[in-house]
Amino acid sequence: MTRFVVRVRDVNGREHTPPYFVARFASNPGPGEASVPALARLRPGVPMDLQIVDDRVTLTVGTGTSGFSGETFNVQKVGGRWLADMRAATISMQGDTVAVDVVDGIVRLAPTVFIPPDQKVRENPRGLLCEPGQGWIYYGAWLINPTISRLRNPVVFDSATPAGYPSDATKVNNHGSGNLVFLEYGFEGTPGAPRGPRFLIAVWAPRVVLDASPQVVVFYTPPTKVTDYPADAYPFLGRYPYYPRPDVAVAPTIAKDLVQPYAYLAINYLLAGYKIIPQMQAAGRNPLVIFPVHPSSNWGPLGTQRGLSRLVKEVVRFLYGHKLVSSRMAPTARLSLDAGRASTFPKEGLFDDEPIPTRWALTVSAFSNGIDRALDLCTSRPIDETLYDPAIFSSPEATLVESWREIWDIDGVADDGKGAERHLRSLQTWLKEAERRAVRSYHSSEGMRTAPQGLVDRALVETRPAKPYKGIFISEGSSTDKRATWVQFSDAALQPSPYDPHHTVPAVAFGHAAQFALP
Numbered sequence: 001m002t003r004f005v006v007r008v009r010d011v012n013g014r015e016h017t018p019p020y021f022v023a024r025f026a027s028n029p030g031p032g033e034a035s036v037p038a039l040a041r042l043r044p045g046v047p048m049d050l051q052i053v054d055d056r057v058t059l060t061v062g063t064g065t066s067g068f069s070g071e072t073f074n075v076q077k078v079g080g081r082w083l084a085d086m087r088a089a090t091i092s093m094q095g096d097t098v099a100v101d102v103v104d105g106i107v108r109l110a111p112t113v114f115i116p117p118d119q120k121v122r123e124n125p126r127g128l129l130c131e132p133g134q135g136w137i138y139y140g141a142w143l144i145n146p147t148i149s150r151l152r153n154p155v156v157f158d159s160a161t162p163a164g165y166p167s168d169a170t171k172v173n174n175h176g177s178g179n180l181v182f183l184e185y186g187f188e189g190t191p192g193a194p195r196g197p198r199f200l201i202a203v204w205a206p207r208v209v210l211d212a213s214p215q216v217v218v219f220y221t222p223p224t225k226v227t228d229y230p231a232d233a234y235p236f237l238g239r240y241p242y243y244p245r246p247d248v249a250v251a252p253t254i255a256k257d258l259v260q261p262y263a264y265l266a267i268n269y270l271l272a273g274y275k276i277i278p279q280m281q282a283a284g285r286n287p288l289v290i291f292p293v294h295p296s297s298n299w300g301p302l303g304t305q306r307g308l309s310r311l312v313k314e315v316v317r318f319l320y321g322h323k324l325v326s327s328r329m330a331p332t333a334r335l336s337l338d339a340g341r342a343s344t345f346p347k348e349g350l351f352d353d354e355p356i357p358t359r360w361a362l363t364v365s366a367f368s369n370g371i372d373r374a375l376d377l378c379t380s381r382p383i384d385e386t387l388y389d390p391a392i393f394s395s396p397e398a399t400l401v402e403s404w405r406e407i408w409d410i411d412g413v414a415d416d417g418k419g420a421e422r423h424l425r426s427l428q429t430w431l432k433e434a435e436r437r438a439v440r441s442y443h444s445s446e447g448m449r450t451a452p453q454g455l456v457d458r459a460l461v462e463t464r465p466a467k468p469y470k471g472i473f474i475s476e477g478s479s480t481d482k483r484a485t486w487v488q489f490s491d492a493a494l495q496p497s498p499y500d501p502h503h504t505v506p507a508v509a510f511g512h513a514a515q516f517a518l519p
Contacts, residue, residue: 001049001050001051001052001069002049002050002052002055002098003047003048003096003097003098004023004042004047004048004050004057004075004097004099004100005042005047005048005096005097005098005099005100005101006021006042006044006045006059006099006100006101006102006148006378006503007044007045007099007100007101008021008044008061008101008102008103008104009101009102009103009104009443010103010104010105010106010181010391011103011105011310011313011314011317011395012069012310012313012395012396014391016066016067016068016104016316017458018044018059018061018062018066018104019043019062019066020040020041020062020063021043021044021059021060021062022040022041022042022059022062023027023039023042023048023050023057023058023059024037024038024039024049024057024058024059024060025037025038025040025052025054025056025057025058026038026052026053026054026056027051027052027053028051028053030258030430031204033071035037035053035054037507038050039281039302040065041326042059043121045162045345047097049434051312053422054495055077056074056075056208057074057075057076057078058072058073058074058075059072059073059074059089059100059102059173060072060449061074061104062103062473063188065453066094066185066284067106067188067196067389067392068104068105068106068189069104069106069107069108069185070104071086071088071089071102071104071105071321071398073084073089073101073348074348074351075089075091075098075351076112076351077184077376078351080100081335081351081353082471083351083353084100084351085348085350086321086322086347086352086354087320087354087355088102088103088104088105088317088320088477089102089103089249090272090353091099091353092170092417093320096333097302101134102235103317103356104186105185105317105321106186106312106314106392107183107184107185107201107314107315107317107318108183108184108318109181109182109183109184109335109342109343110127110128110182110183110184110200110239110342110380111126111127111128111338111342112127112128112129112130112138112182112340112342113125113127113128113129113130113340113454114129114130114132114136114339114340114341114344114345115125115129115130115255116255117131117255117256117307118254118255118256119254119255120252120253120254120255121244121248121252121253121254121258122248122252123248123249124184124238124239124242124243124244124250125242125244126250127242128182128241128260128263129166129244129255129258129260129263129341130337130340130342131339135186135282135338136339136340136418137336137337137339138180138182138263138267138337139258139259139260139263139264139267139271139482140264140267140268141180141267141272142271143174143175143177143271144194145171145174145175146172146275146278147169147170147171147175147234148169148170148172148278148279148281148282149165149167149168149170149508150167150168150169150170150263150282150283150511151165151166151508151509151511151512151513152166152167152168153512153516154476155474155476155487155512156240156464156474156475156476157463157464157465157472157473157474158219158417158464159465160465160466160467160469161362161465161469162465162469162493163177163214163216163470164472164493164495164496165471165474165489165493165494166474166506167508170209170282170511171226172278172281172282174229174278174281176340177206177207177281177286178204178205178206178207178208178210178277178286179204179205179207179324179334180203180205180264180266180267180270180271180335181202181203181204181205181319181324181330181335181415182201182202182203182263182342183200183201183202183203183261184198184199184200184201185198185199185200185311185314185315185317186198186199186392186393187235187392188251190513195237195391196235196389197234197235197236197237197300197387197388198236198237199236199241199292199294199295199300199302200237200262200263200291200293201290201291201292201293201311201315201383202240202263202266202270202291202293203288203290203291203315204228204270204287204291205287205288205291205319205324205331206287206288206325207287207325207330207331207334208286208325208330209326209328209330210327210331211286211327211361212327212357213279213290213357213359213360213361213403214287214316214325214327214360214361215285215287215288215360215361215363215518216289216290216312216316216360216362216363216403217280217287217288217290217292217362217363217365217408218288218289218290218291218292218308218312218359218363218364218365218399219269219276219289219291219354219365219366219367220225220292220303220364220366220367220370220371220374220481221265221291221366221367221368221369221370222319222368222369222370223271223294223297223369223370224261224262224265224293224294224297225312226296226297228261228286229262229265229295229296230247230261230262231296232295233296234295234298236295236296236298236500240262240295240296241260241262241263241293242260242262242263242328243260243297243303244259244260244261244441245258245260245261245397246256247257248410249342251333252266253275262293262295264291264498265293266291266293269291269394269506270289270291272512273507274424274506274507275507276289276510277289277309279507279508279510279514280345280510280511280514282479282511283510283511283512283514283515284514284515285514286350287294288315288319288325288360290311290312290315294309299373299394299400300382300383300387300388301383301388301393301394302354302373302379302385303373303376303377304376304377304381304382304383304393304399305377305380305381305397305400305464306382306390306393306395306396306397307383307385307388307393307394308400309375309395309396309397309399310313310392310393310394310395311393312360312362312399312400316356316357316360317356318465319352320357321356322344323344323350324344326354328352328355330450332346332350333345333346333350333480336365340386340430342457346379358399359399359402359403360403361403361405361410361518362380362400362403362404362405363405363406363407364377364406364407364408365408365410365510365513366406366407366408366410367410367411367412367505368410368411368412368413369412369413369507370412371410371414371423374407374409374413375414375422375423375427377400377404378426378427378430379426379429380397380431389429400449404437404440405436405437405518405519406437406438406439406440406513406518406519407430407437407440408440408441408442408510408513409439409440409441409442409443409452410429410442410505410506410509410510411442411443411444411505411506412441412443412452414451417453420451422449423450423451423452424454424455426433426454427439427441427455427484428454428455430456431483432467435519436519437519438482438485438516438519439452439455439483439485439510440485440513441453441455441483441484441485441487441515442487442507442508442509442512442513443486443487443488443489443505444489444491444494444501444502444504445487445488445489445490445491447503450505452486453477453482453486453488455479455484455486456477456478456479456485456486457478457480458476458477458478460477460478461475461476461481461486462475462476462477463475463476468492470492471490471491471492472490472492472493473490473493474487474488474490474493475487475488475491476488478480485516487509487512489501489505494508511515
């Protein structure tokens with residue numbers, strides 16, 4: 001007999017009681033008889049004796065109606081120690097009792113589906129479209145080992161007759177350097193699941209050894225306007241986030257001609273278009289990246305300290321728990337989309353005792369009107385607890401505030417009615433609240449996007465060429481303590497580019513900001 005006790009809590013340490021906890025194991029019914037499969041239901045916190053014969057038990061945390069995702073994992077005696085093959089479960093010995101402590105989460109792999117490319121689609125696929133090739137991938141999310149025009153540091157020109165922004169061509173070999181993983185955060189959106197809001201989250205999971213307190217970059221985009229994205233209303237379980245364009249209910253369309261706007265928003269920024277991930281890799285960083293994809297201009301709790309704190313905790317728990325990332329070794333597990341079905345591979349059998357980090361080095365980045373969300377985070381704001389259950393969508397603010405090290409302002413346009421004044425004052429206040437903080441600002445020439453210039457010392461601003469050449473110039477400066485840096489490009493300096501000047505900024509700024517060491 002081996003005595004087990006299981007306990008379950010959430011990422012905040014709050015006790016969580018799942019509807020059931022099941023143990024499956026091999027048992028011996030009697031002397032001389034062959035072992036047989038056995039099953040037992042365990043009550044959380046109540047020790048139970050199990051007659052196991054091979055020092056291995058499979059445990060399942062039920063999901064029920066709570067919104068939690070549940071887990072299934074193995075506990076096995078390895079080299080005289082009990083270990084789990086899922087890091088969100090930790091094992092300790094309490095006398096002769098094997099104590100299993102599980103952190104349950106509210107993040108899961110987003111559903112995926114493969115539809116043959118020439119098959120007409122007439123309704124919501126209710127999952128992310130996948131395609132085969134050299135393996136399987138989400139539509140359009142291939143890693144292509146691009147060449148990045150990395151901004152030089154410093155940025156300013158060394159010529160009186162410059163052409164284009166000063167950059168160096170940098171080849172990025174990013175195939176195998178990480179996984180793009182789409183997650184659902186919140187309640188499960190499938191039929192028959194508990195009704196409640198959930199958000200699509202794109203995550204870059206680096207396949208490198210991360211720091212013990214991993215670098216995490218969160219990116220906020222401009223609002224997903226209903227003119228460009230399928231409109232949906234709370235609790236966002238209809239057209240958000242998988243409904244395609246064109247509208248297949250009006251004009252059935254073959255699968256290869258479809259675009260899922262919400263998912264492609266992340267794919268375009270991170271990999272296919274602006275290449276945020278390759279930009280940072282070209283600068284020598286490969287951080288964990290979290291990209292919230294919000295429904296119909298509604299950020300819900302994701303633009304608050306408590307909401308983002310919970311999101312980061314949940315994503316870190318999921319990625320470390322399922323061994324997609326690691327701070328000890330290059331990860332052995334990976335995202336699998338084989339046959340269009342999302343899973344992690346291998347699902348089981350990787351036993352270790354690596355702890356899940358409880359702290360991280362956080363960078364919050366935002367582009368254009370997305371800066372309003374970054375500015376919102378600079379102060380404590382409530383979440384609407386009538387719409388977003390704090391047991392699911394909230395964590396203490398301290399974890400986020402203490403881990404927050406950088407703001408990357410990518411041509412931010414504060415647009416809440418106070419504009420430039422709010423933009424500058426929020427960043428000034430945030431910088432003063434802690435020493436290990438930095439603001440990196442990058443702006444085109446248009447209007448109030450120059451507001452963060454007030455963060456830097458005018459005596460430390462340099463403009464080159466001193467006399468603009470065909471409208472081309474770049475100004476760059478810093479504060480005396482170097483905790484704030486500021487770059488302003490003339491519109492002509494951001495050409496040639498496939499984008500207008502405003503949209504060229506995110507295509508170049510991430511690779512420059514990532515060259516600075518974390519404060």
